[in-house]
Amino acid sequence: MAVVGGPGAGAVGSFAGVVVLGVCCAAPLRGGGGPVRLPVLALALLALPALLLMLVSLVEPLSVDRSVLYGHAGTALLIGAALDRLGRARAAALLAAGAAAVALLPCSAHLRTPISRTDDLTAIAQAVREAGRDADGVLYLPRRRRVWSLPDPTAVRGLRDIALDRTPADSHALYGTEVTASVVRARVLTTPRIVAVGDPEGQPLDRTGPELVKRRVLDTYFEECRVWRVQGARIAVSARPGRC
Numbered sequence: 001m002a003v004v005g006g007p008g009a010g011a012v013g014s015f016a017g018v019v020v021l022g023v024c025c026a027a028p029l030r031g032g033g034g035p036v037r038l039p040v041l042a043l044a045l046l047a048l049p050a051l052l053l054m055l056v057s058l059v060e061p062l063s064v065d066r067s068v069l070y071g072h073a074g075t076a077l078l079i080g081a082a083l084d085r086l087g088r089a090r091a092a093a094l095l096a097a098g099a100a101a102v103a104l105l106p107c108s109a110h111l112r113t114p115i116s117r118t119d120d121l122t123a124i125a126q127a128v129r130e131a132g133r134d135a136d137g138v139l140y141l142p143r144r145r146r147v148w149s150l151p152d153p154t155a156v157r158g159l160r161d162i163a164l165d166r167t168p169a170d171s172h173a174l175y176g177t178e179v180t181a182s183v184v185r186a187r188v189l190t191t192p193r194i195v196a197v198g199d200p201e202g203q204p205l206d207r208t209g210p211e212l213v214k215r216r217v218l219d220t221y222f223e224e225c226r227v228w229r230v231q232g233a234r235i236a237v238s239a240r241p242g243r244c
Contacts, residue, residue, distance in 0.1 A: 038081050046074025119232025124148050125155040127228035127235045128197060135237055137162040137191040141198035141214050142206040144175045148197065148233065159195060162187045163210065181209040188217045193225075193239045200234045 050068040079100070086092045114120045128149065132138065137160040140146045149156050150168065163184045168176045178184065188194065196218060205215070218238055225244035228235040237244075 038077060042074040042077035042081065044074070046071050046078070114231065117232070119148070120230055121148060121151055123230040124197075124233045124235070125152040127230050127233070128195060129155040131195045131226070131228060131235050131237050132156060132159045135159060135193040135195045137187075137193075138195045138197060139163060139188065139214060139218075141196055142208075142211050143178050145197055145199070145233070146175050156195075160191070162191055162194065163214065178210055181213040184210050185213050185217055188214065189221060192243060193237060194218070194222065196236045196238055198234055198236075200229065200232065 049071045053068055083096065086096060110116050114122070125148070128138070132155070138149075138156050139162045140148075143163065146161075146164075146168070163178045164176055165171075165179045166177045168174055171177045179187070205211070221240065222238040223241050223244060225237045225239050227237075
C-alpha cells in the first residue's frame with residue numbers, strides 16, 4: 001500500500017478512509033445500548049481497520065502500513081483480557097507474562113538494528129556527505145526523500161537544494177515545498193554537478209510534473225559519474241557530459 005497524489009489527495013484519501021473505517025468498525029459494536037464486551041471491541045479494533053484498508057487499496061492505493069498501527073491496541077486488549085481471566089491463578093498469569101516477554105525478546109532486539117528498517121539513515125547521510133564533496137547541488141527524487149537529510153543536515157551542508165522553494169520549517173510541511181516543474185528544469189540545467197538522492201532500483205516512480213522533469217533532465221543532459229547503493233537508497237553524482 002502506498003500514498004499516491006499530492007498533499008491534497010493524500011489528505012482527502014486519509015479523511016475518507018477514517019470515515020469509512022469509523023462507520024464499519026462501529027457497526028459490529030451496536031448491541032442494543034448495552035455495554036460492549038471487551039473481546040468484541042478488541043477484535044474489531046485489531047482486524048477491521050487493516051482488513052478494510054487492504055481491500056480498498058486493491059482498487060485505490062490509500063494508506064501506508066503505519067496508518068493502521070493503532071489497531072494493535074486490540075492485541076493488547078485481548079492479551080489483557082486473557083491475563084485478567086488467568087488472574088485467579090496468579091502463578092499461571094505470571095508464567096504467561098514471562099513467556100510472552102521471553103518470546104518477544106528476539107523480535108525486540110531485531111527492531112533495534114538498522115536492518116529492521118527499510119532504510120539506513122546513517123549510511124545514507126554518509127553516502128550523501130561523500131558524494132557532495134565535489135558537487136554543487138542536491139536533488140531529491142522524489143521530494144519526500146528530503147526527510148533523509150533532516151536528522152543530519154550537515155550531510156548536505158554547502159549543497160544547494162535545487163528544487164526547494166520553502167523549507168520544511170518555513171512551510172510547516174514534512175517535505176517542504178518545491179518550485180514548479182519549469183523552475184526545476186532551469187535550476188538543474190544551471191547546476192554543473194548534482195547529488196541525486198532517490199529510491200533504489202525497482203521502486204515505483206512518482207508521476208507528478210516536477211518529478212518527471214527531474215528524471216528527464218538528468219537522463220537527457222547529465223551522465224552519472226559515481227553511484228552509492230545503501231540500504232533503502234540510491235545516491236548518485238551526475239554531471240554534464242565530460243565533467244565527471
